[in-house]
Amino acid sequence: MTVQDTTAPDAALGLAGIPHTGEAVTADGHLTEPQAEDFHHARSAPPQVDWYKSAVFYEVLVRAFNDSDGNGTGDLRGLADKLDYLQWLGIDCLWLPPFYASPLRDGGYDISDFRAVLPEFGTVDDFSYLLDQAHKRGIRVITDLVLNHTSDAHPWFQESRQHPDGPYGDYYVWSDTDEAYSDARIIFVDTETSNWTYDPVRGQFYWHRFFSHQPDLNYENPAVQDAMLDVLRFWLDIGIDGFRLDAVPYLFEEEGTNCENLPRTHEFLKRCRKVVDDEFPGRVLLAEANQWPADVVEYFGDASIGGDECHMAFHFPLMPRIFMAVRRESRFPISEILAQTPAIPAGAQWGIFLRNHDELTLEMVTDEERDYMYAEYAKDPRMKANIGIRRRLAPLLDNDRNQQELFTALLLSLPGSPVLYYGDEIGMGDNIWLGDRDAVRTPMQWSPDRNAGFSRCDPGRLYLPAIADPVYGFQAVNVEAHMNNTSSLLHWTRRMLQVRTEHPAFGLGDFTELGSSNPSVLAYLRRHGEDVVICVNNLSRFPQPVELHLSEHDGCIPVELTGGVRFPAIGELPYLLTLPGHGFYWFQITRPLEEGEPQ
C-alpha cells in the first residue's frame, strides 16, 4: 500500500519538538513511545490508607480554570498557580478530565497520544509540576483515561490502517463486513448510524461504540492489553494518584451479546487493579459506568476479598433523584434509590455528584420523571442536551441560596465521596446559548477584573466568553468577592468541608435511613465506630416538624456540627425537631456529661 495518509497526527497536533508517540519507528515497525523516566516525577502524596473513601473530590477543567500564558485557554501551570485556593477550600483530590494530545472532536476524550499532553495545556513536565505542587499541599490528582478507544488520529490507528500486517495491524477491531455484533446498541444515535465504519485506506470496516472518529481498541489482542497497562504505568510512575476509567463496560465484543459488561472486560479490569495494587499501592481506579447501582457494583469486583476491580464507581441515578426529591418535596425518590443500592465491597466507595462537565443525566429515571425534570429544570429547549439538562447548580436552583446549601449538605453527607464541580462553590452561572455542553464550561470567575481574572488575553480570544449576565456575571460572582464576605457561599462551603473532614462517619460510616412520618424530611444516621452523625434534611420549602425515633440513643446529647450547640437530650419519646424551609441539621450524637466531669 502506498497511500500516505494526510493525517500526520504529530505535526497536526503541534507535538513537533515535544516527546510523543511515533517520533520514530523501529526497524520492525514499532512506534517509539515516550517513557516515564524521560520526565520529572512528582513527590508522593502523604500516605493514607483508603484516602479515597473520605476524600472530597473537585472536578476542574484545565481549559477553564486559569490561564498562565495569556493565550485565552487555561493550562496546567495556571491550575498549579491556584492550588493554594483549592487547599484553602479543603479539597482532597482533583479530578481532571483528559488533558492528553487530542484533535478535540470529543472534548479530549478522543485521545491521539496517551503519552503527550495537549500542547495548549502544557507538557508532561508541566503536569508533573502540577502534581508535585498538589502533593506538597496534600492534594491528590486523578485524571480520565479512555481505555475503550482512541482518536482516529492516534498513530496506532494510523499504523493499523496502513499496515494491516504490521505490529499494530490487530490493534483495532477490523472486519470485512459491517454485520458482526449486531446486538450492540448504537450509543450516539444523533450522529452515528452504525457501530461499523468503512476505512478506505485499509479497505475494511472498523468497530466503534462511540463516534466514528473513535475506533475501539481490540482487547482480544494481548499486545493491546499490555500497551494500555503500560499507559497506566507511565502516568502512575510520574506520580498520578489514579484514573477515572471512561466508558468501561465496552472493552470486549462477543457475538450474540450486547457487548456490554462482558466477563472478559471484568478480567481486564482485574489486571489493571493488580498493576495498581502490586506496583502503585494507594492509587485508585474510578469506574464510569452509567448504569443502575446493582449493575455497577460488578465493577468493584469480588466482594469476598474487598473488591479487585475498581476502587470507586460513580453513582449516577442518585443525582437526578436529589433534584426530583426537593422539587417534589418528598424523600422517596432518594430513599428508593438508596434502598435499591446494594452493599459494596469493603475496599470500595461510591463517587457522588450534583453536577459535572456533562449534562445532568436523566438516563437513570423513568420517562415520566424525565418529562417532569425537563419541565421543571429545562424550561428553555436549549437547556436540554442529549438525555439531560445542561445547567449549573445555581441556575438549576433559581439561585436560591438555601437550596444550594441543602443540596451541598446532601452531597456531603450521603454515602459516597462527593465530587464538587469547579465554580459551584461560588454559585457560578451558565450560558445556555453556547453550543453542545459548553454552557457549563465557561472560565472560572476569580475576580471582577478583565476576563474574570481568568486570563490576561483580549476578551475575544477566550476559549469561551466569561459569564457576564447581571445575576451570575463575574462582576458580582467571583472568588475574590466571596473571599471578602464571610457569609458567602464559598466560606459556607469551606466550613462544611471542614466539618465533614472532622467526622469519619461521613466518609467511612454505614448509612441507615431514619424513617419519619413526615414525607418531606429525609433523615439518616451515619456511624463509624464511636462517631455517630445524624443528618436531617427538609426537602420542602416550608418549615416542617419531624419526630425521629432515636430512643436507641436514650440519654445522649445531639450536638449541632456547624455551631457546636448542644440540643436537648434524647429520651424515650420521639425526638421532635423543627426545620426551616430547605433547612438541614447535622448532629453528632454524644454521650451525656458525667456528674463531676469538669466543664
Add this chain to the structure above:
Amino acid sequence: MTTRPLPAVTSLAEDLPGWLPGQRWFAAKGQDVASVRVERAALLVDGDPALLHTLLDADGERYQLLLGLTDEVPDHLRAAVIGRLADGSYAYDATHDAELMGGLLELFAEHSAAGGLDWLPEPGVHIQTGLRARPVGVEQSNTSIVFGEHYILKLYRRPAPGPNRDVELHRALVRAGSAQVAEPVAVVRAEGTVLGFAQRYLGDSAEGWATATASVRDLLAEADLHAGEVGGDFAGEAHRLGAAVAAVHADLAAALGVATAGQAEMAAGADGMHARLDAALAQVPALAKREGVLRAAFDAVRELPGTSVQQVHGDLHLGQVLRTTGGWVLIDFEGEPDAPVAERNRTRSALRDVAGMLRSFDYAALHMLAGEEPDHQRLTRAAEWADRNRAAFCAGYATVGTDPRADSVLLRAFELDKAVYEVGYEHRNRPDWVPIPLAAIDRATAAG
C-alpha cells in the same frame, strides 16, 4: 403483689367509669359509663410492676385493657394511672410502660400461654426479643405498640369473637405474594377471640394523607400555577397508589374468590344508600335541595344488571395507606369501623374502595380551605388538584385492574353515598367542613 388478679382488680371497677370515657378508643364518645365489670383478669408478668391482662364489660361493650400494677408509680407513668387497688397498689394503663410492653415479645417468642392466652408467632416467624417498645399515640380505635424498628403490635381495644378480618385478609394477601401489605408476625388470642395482631413494622414509611397534603400545600402556596406544574405534583404517586390498590384487589379476588351480585343485590344496595340519605336528610337541611339528584344517582344502581363482588379493604382512604421506599402499602383491613362484624365480612364491589380513595383525594385537596372565606381561585385550584390525582389514581388502577371509570354509574353512586355519610359526620363534628362533601355532591351531580 397480687396472685389472684380477678378479685384484686374488681375494686378498680369503681375508677373505670370515670377513666374510660377519656380514652381515645372509647366507643360511646361523649356518653357516661354507668357500670363496668371486670370480665376476665389474668397475670401476664409477676413482680413490681406486674402486668395484667383484663377484659371489661362497660355497659355491654367489651374492652381490652392491659394493666400495670405497682406500689410506686414512676413520674413518667403518673398520667396513665387509673386508680388504686384494695391492697394500696396503683393500676395504670400499661401500654404507656415501655418496659412492660417490651416483655410481650418474649411471650410471643416462647409461644407462651401466659394469662391463659395463646401467644402465637405466625408459622416460620422467629420473634426477636429485647427490642425497645413504644406506644404509637395517634390511633382512634386501637392501641399499637412499636418494637424497635421491627414489629408493630395492634391491641384491639374492642376485641370481637370469631375470625378476625384484619388478620385473615393479611394472611391471605401474604400467601398470595402481595407486596402491598405488612407481613403478619404473630397473634395473641383468648379462646376464639383475637386480642392483638403483630406485623412487620414499616419504619421507613410516611402516611398517604401526609404525603398528599404536602403536595396540596405546595400547590396552594403558588398564586397561579396549575396542579401539574408545581414541584410537589402528586400525580405520579397517585398513579402508583392506584396500581397498588388494584393489585391488592386482584390478590384478594384470587385468594378468596369473586362472586356476582345480581339485580336483587344491586337493588338492596340502592336501598341502603337511600336509607343513609334519609338519615342524613333528617339532620342536615342543606342536603334537602340535593335530594332529587342524589336519589336519581342511587336509583340508577337498580338499573344495573349486576356487578362482581369480593373481599375488599372496606375502609380505604389516604390514612390507610403508607408510602414506603418499596412502594405503597395498605394497612388496617378491619373493615368499616362502625359496622357489625357480619356486615364487615360481607363481600362487596371493589369500587367501594376506589370511591373511598377518590373521596379522600377530595378531602386532601380541600382540607386547607375548610373554614376559610370561600375563595374561587383557591377552590378552583384545589379542585384541579383533586381531579388530576383522582384521574391519575384511576389510570394507575387501570394498569392492573379494570379502569374504575368504566363503571361510572356504580362508582358515582358509591362516591355520593360516601359523601352523604361525610355530610352527616361533618355536620355533627366539624361544621366548617360540611362544604367539602356538599361541593363534591354538587360537582358530581352537575356533571352527570
